[in-house]
Amino acid sequence: MRTELEIVKAGMLLEVQDRGRPGWRSQGVPAGGAMDCWSLQAANLLAGNRRxxxxxxxxxxxxxxxAGKDGLLCALAGADMEASVDGVPLPPWRTVYVMPGRLLEIGRAPRGCRAYLAVAGGIAEPPVLGSRSADVRAGIGRRLxxxxxxxxxxxxPQAAAW
Known part of the structure; x- marks a missing residue:
């Protein structure tokens, strides 16, 4: 089952990131990718994805x-951002299921700078040169x-058990 997220408010800087595009520097394409690879990998593993x-x-x-009509199985890792679902606090570094139509709000980071929200199944932006990472300055991807x-x-399939 596929799902979709609607962005109600974007926050300061919201982009899709993965490991980036290593190996393209000789062609003038920066590697890009997540600024905190460890937190990206942790969020993905918690959500049941490849790291x-x-x-x-x-x-x-x-x-x-x-959250879209199928709901959202997700995990938040990285900076300690204040998060809630319809006003109920969301624990960081845990896998949670957000019911269909519910509002997931991620606030400011009193500590740290970047956090990652991984969803079961991953983000399905079209890949460019083997990566889904946005690099707006290079004209790849988009700022959300x-x-x-x-x-x-x-x-x-195991997400249905949530």
């Missing part, structure tokens, strides 16, 4: 996201904003 799957990278403050919809990959 290098694409996730949402948030800087300093996070977005408000509405209010009103954008984000397609996610298929949730694994």
């Amino acid at each position: 290098d799957a694409a996730a949402l990278e948030m800087t300093m403050s996070g977005p408000s996201l509405r 904003g209010a009103g954008d919809a984000i397609a996610c990959g298929a949730m694994p």
Whole structure:
């Protein structure tokens, strides 16, 4: 089952990131990718993904996201951002299921700078040169904003047990 996220509010800087594009520097393409690879990998493993799957990278403050019709199995890792689902605090570094239509709000980071929201199935932005990472200065990918919809990959069958 595939799901979708709607961005209600984007926060300071919201982009899709993965491990980047190593090996393209000789062609003038920067490697890019996640600024905190360890937290990206941790979030992905908690969400049941491969460690290098694409996730949402948030800087300093996070977005408000509405879960699609299939809900959202996700994990938040990295900076200690204040997060809640419909006002109920969301624990960091844990896997949680957000019911369909519920609002996931990720606030500011009182400690740290970047956090990653991984969703089961990963973020399904079209890959460019083998990566889904955004590099807006290089003209690859996009900076996400209010009103954008984000397609996610298929949730694994075990997600239905949540």
